[in-house]
Amino acid sequence: MGFFDKKYCNICGEKIGLLGNRKLEDGNLCKNCAKKLSPWFSDRRQSTVAEIEEQLAYREANQEKVASFHVTRTLGERTKVLLDEDAGLFMVTSARNLEEANPDVLSFSDVTGCKLDIDESKTEIEYTDAEGERQSFSPKRYAYSYDFYIVINVNNPYFNEIRFQLNSSSVDNDAETLLDGPNDMCGMLRSKIGGALTSNAEEVRASVEYQQYEEMGREIREALLQVRQQAREEAAAAAAPKAAVTCPYCGATTIPDASGCCEFCGGAVNA
Incomplete structure (x- = not known):
């Protein structure tokens, strides 16, 4: 078949436009x-x-x-982690209309790991000389920027990782990377004692914005790992063999039901 031959979606059967084909291993998808x-x-x-x-x-x-999901806790700023703590479920989305976006609803027990990734980038700070040419400082100087990502590892048949960015723009303290000259004080990296620095990394990492996103990432990580552990403990307790006890109300030897009550008189054995 040629490149311009008509193609049809193997799912819905509709004709696929020239730039609308999404190739599959054995077919086409609109x-x-x-x-x-x-x-x-x-x-x-x-x-x-x-x-x-x-x-x-x-x-x-x-x-x-999604329709029955009840948000009890929200984590994050732009892309959010929404928890339904009563049902033991969560979703990750930036959408305002949840039913339209249909974000994947996952169980707390689906979480296999979670970490905060902080990506560091550096850009050389240069200056323009009298001829308008870009020049490097000696030693070279660098402006650093940071981006914050949450990576959630999950047990799902269609994906095993959810990765999203916490910050909408890089955290860089608005450092200038092209100065008007070697002595340009605007944007120049200076230490507290007046000496020239070769990097602003320490200053950026100490900024309020950096600390804010680092704390946000830690909060999300700790929350997901905590609810995962709770789900695992509850599952282990439910699977554990139940021991027979004596009911304090009727005196019968009984194995408490799921509510912890006597199977004969209904008394609260585990109260």
Whole structure:
């Protein structure tokens, strides 16, 4: 088949426009069907038509979970981690309309790990000489910037990682990287005792903005690891064999039910 041959979506059957095809391992996917996939899914090209159909069924079922999701705690600023602590569920999204966005609803027990990644970048600070040419300082000087990412590892059939950025723009203290001359004091890196510095990394890391995003990342990490541990402990307790006890009300030997009550008289054995 040629490049300009008509293509049809193997999911919905609709004709695919010239730039609208999303290739699958054994077929084609239109952009409208592709939008319904999980935003954390990245293996489309290696997926078969059957696998995409399975995921779309999962995504459709996910809409019911979104509809019944009750936010009890919100973490983050732009992209948020929303917790439903009563149901033991969470989602990660930047959308305001949850039902329209259909973010993946995951169980606390699905979390396998969580970490804060701080990406550091540096840009050389230069100056323009009398001829307008860019020149380096000696020794070279650098302006540093930082971006903050949360990485949540999860147990899910369609993705195993959720990675999102906490800050909307790099934290860099607005440092200038091209000065008007070697003695330009505007944007010059200076130590407290008046000497020239070769880096502003320490200053940026001590800034309020840097500390804010670092604390935000730690809060999200600690919260998710805590609820994961609670979910695991509850699952272990539920799976543990129950021992027979004597009911203090009727005197019968009983194995307490799920509510901790006597199976004969209904008295609260574990109260």
